[in-house]
Amino acid sequence: MAVSVTIKGIKEGLLVVVGDGEWEEASRTLLEKLREKADFFRGARLVLQLGGRAMGAADLGKLRDDLGDLQINLWTVLSESALTENAARALGLETALPKPQALPPELPPISPSEDGSVAILVNHTLRSGKSVRFPGHVIVVGDINAGAEVVAGGNVIVWGRVRGTVQAGSEGDAEAVVCALDLAPTQLRIANAIATSPKRRGKADPEMARIKDGQIVAERWKPNEKG
Amino acid sequence: MSGTVITVTSGKGGVGKTTTTANIAAALAADGAKVVCIDADIGLRNLDVVLGLENRIVYDIVHVVEGAAKLKQAMIRDKRLPHLFLIPAAQTRDKSAVAPSDMIRICDELRAEFDYIMLDSPAGIERGFRNALAPSNRVVIVTNPEVSAVRDADRIIGLVESEQKGPPSLIINRIKPEMVKRGDMLSIDDVLDVLAIDLIGVVPEDEQIVIGSNRGNPVALDEKSRSGQAFRNIARRIKGEQVPFMDLDKQDGFFSRLGKLIRPGG
Ligand SMILES: Nc1ncnc2c1ncn2[C@@H]1O[C@H](COP(=O)(O)OP(=O)(O)OP(=O)(O)O)[C@@H](O)[C@H]1O
Numbered sequence: 001m002a003v004s005v006t007i008k009g010i011k012e013g014l015l016v017v018v019g020d021g022e023w024e025e026a027s028r029t030l031l032e033k034l035r036e037k038a039d040f041f042r043g044a045r046l047v048l049q050l051g052g053r054a055m056g057a058a059d060l061g062k063l064r065d066d067l068g069d070l071q072i073n074l075w076t077v078l079s080e081s082a083l084t085e086n087a088a089r090a091l092g093l094e095t096a097l098p099k100p101q102a103l104p105p106e107l108p109p110i111s112p113s114e115d116g117s118v119a120i121l122v123n124h125t126l127r128s129g130k131s132v133r134f135p136g137h138v139i140v141v142g143d144i145n146a147g148a149e150v151v152a153g154g155n156v157i158v159w160g161r162v163r164g165t166v167q168a169g170s171e172g173d174a175e176a177v178v179c180a181l182d183l184a185p186t187q188l189r190i191a192n193a194i195a196t197s198p199k200r201r202g203k204a205d206p207e208m209a210r211i212k213d214g215q216i217v218a219e220r221w222k223p224n225e226k227g
Numbered sequence: 228m229s230g231t232v233i234t235v236t237s238g239k240g241g242v243g244k245t246t247t248t249a250n251i252a253a254a255l256a257a258d259g260a261k262v263v264c265i266d267a268d269i270g271l272r273n274l275d276v277v278l279g280l281e282n283r284i285v286y287d288i289v290h291v292v293e294g295a296a297k298l299k300q301a302m303i304r305d306k307r308l309p310h311l312f313l314i315p316a317a318q319t320r321d322k323s324a325v326a327p328s329d330m331i332r333i334c335d336e337l338r339a340e341f342d343y344i345m346l347d348s349p350a351g352i353e354r355g356f357r358n359a360l361a362p363s364n365r366v367v368i369v370t371n372p373e374v375s376a377v378r379d380a381d382r383i384i385g386l387v388e389s390e391q392k393g394p395p396s397l398i399i400n401r402i403k404p405e406m407v408k409r410g411d412m413l414s415i416d417d418v419l420d421v422l423a424i425d426l427i428g429v430v431p432e433d434e435q436i437v438i439g440s441n442r443g444n445p446v447a448l449d450e451k452s453r454s455g456q457a458f459r460n461i462a463r464r465i466k467g468e469q470v471p472f473m474d475l476d477k478q479d480g481f482f483s484r485l486g487k488l489i490r491p492g493g
Pocket residue numbers: 237239240241242243244245246247268348349350400401402430431432433434436437440454
């Protein structure tokens with residue numbers, strides 16, 4: 001059975017609208033269409049409109065990989081299904097197109113210097129293979145396991161253990177910090193500086209890593225000292 | 228009757244999925260349950276060898292999917308255990324011959340007749356894994372006490388959770404108590420510390436497993452075997468019984484202590 005797949009250009013990239021029917025068929029049709037004009041589409045980022053179709057991370061991940069082979073970046077998945085949205089998020093994909101304004105108009109504007117700035121809260125452990133990327137701060141309540149990564153434009157705050165890869169100040173902010181209850185990342189980056197964890201013996205303490213004299217240093221958190 | 232579909236998977240290859248599937252299935256069937264195993268490793272079948280049923284294959288799962296055989300025709304009855312059946316994989320086809328929707332349909336049909344449907348997943352996170360996960364009611368992750376196997380298990384657990392098939396349970400296979408004691412192997416606590424899921428079994432390294440697999444005699448059917456006992460305990464835990472963890476190293480209190488750590492009496 002044929003599944004309708006349409007491709008058109010929009011401001012944000014390529015918009016692909018997939019109709020109802022077997023997913024196998026839909027993804028095959030899509031990949032065929034893209035392959036026909038592989039040179040034209042190479043390097044594009046893709047917005048996938050799936051309607052109410054319920055999809056798991058494995059199917060979406062497979063499509064992302066197949067698109068990756070064509071050097072097309074699966075960027076956003078638009079869906080009315082909570083399962084599909086969760087799966088997309090689990091793969092680190094966007095689930096909405098960026099709004100013209102960063103915040104909904106009902107909220108009073110905040111002053112970054114006084115009231116704080118934009119952050120997302122990740123309320124679970126990030127297992128191997130998961131990736132969270134955000135231009136603001138990232139707060140994780142849970143662990144960042146080895147094989148997972150967090151990339152933040154601002155700070156990374158972890159109420160848990162860090163074993164994976166963490167990058168703060170990814171746009172070059174050398175003031176950014178990384179805090180965790182137990183900080184032993186595979187690799188830590190702040191702005192342009194890179195560090196790996198020394199082998200630790202004994203009990204972990206809460207630590208904050210920052211750049212000092214061009215190098216990343218991690219300092220134990222002491223209650224009466226403010227960073 | 229509405230059977231439970233149990234998917235045995237791992238991420239990393241060679242950690243013991245097929246061995247585990249065969250032994251848990253044999254232990255469940257020896258205990259009176261009606262069990263069918265499905266080899267979902269299309270193109271690299273070997274569950275038939277481990278169960279000793281290789282020479283009886285006429286039809287396989289791809290024949291069923293393509294309509295060339297009825298499900299019943301592809302089911303091979305075990306020669307020792309009248310309640311145990313196998314649906315073999317095709318050896319000469321590749322994974323794309325079966326889709327997740329086919330597996331769901333086949334398992335729905337089998338649930339009516341069997342207590343347990345055991346799916347032996349291939350390694351990796353590709354189509355074969357998705358085939359084995361799609362119909363699952365319960366996922367069992369097999370890992371070895373090695374950093375790379377644990378890392379892949381963690382990845383698979385994340386995928387299982389995002390498919391809302393979780394929470395999976397864990398089997399740690401090929402543990403060597405004396406290596407753990409020397410600090411040369413991850414301990415059970417080390418593995419649980421990373422994966423943070425429910426442990427349902429620990430199987431020691433045992434050359435009898437290799438010998439049994441080569442001869443098509445699962446160790447779970449050998450009353451005297453220690454690793455066989457470990458698999459029988461897992462089968463009982465799957466049925467919902469509380470079974471204390473075995474003391475794999477009698478001199479060392481490590482494993483008995485573990486029993487207390489995990490869940491009292493469990
Ligand atoms: N506890 C054990 N002690 C000793 N050998 C073992 C044990 N468990 C498994 N093996 C051996 O390890 C090898 C791999 O096991 P098995 O085929 O079950 O792994 P698998 O995960 O199914 O592999 P694949 O990913 O290739 O399907 C086999 O030779 C098996 O006999």
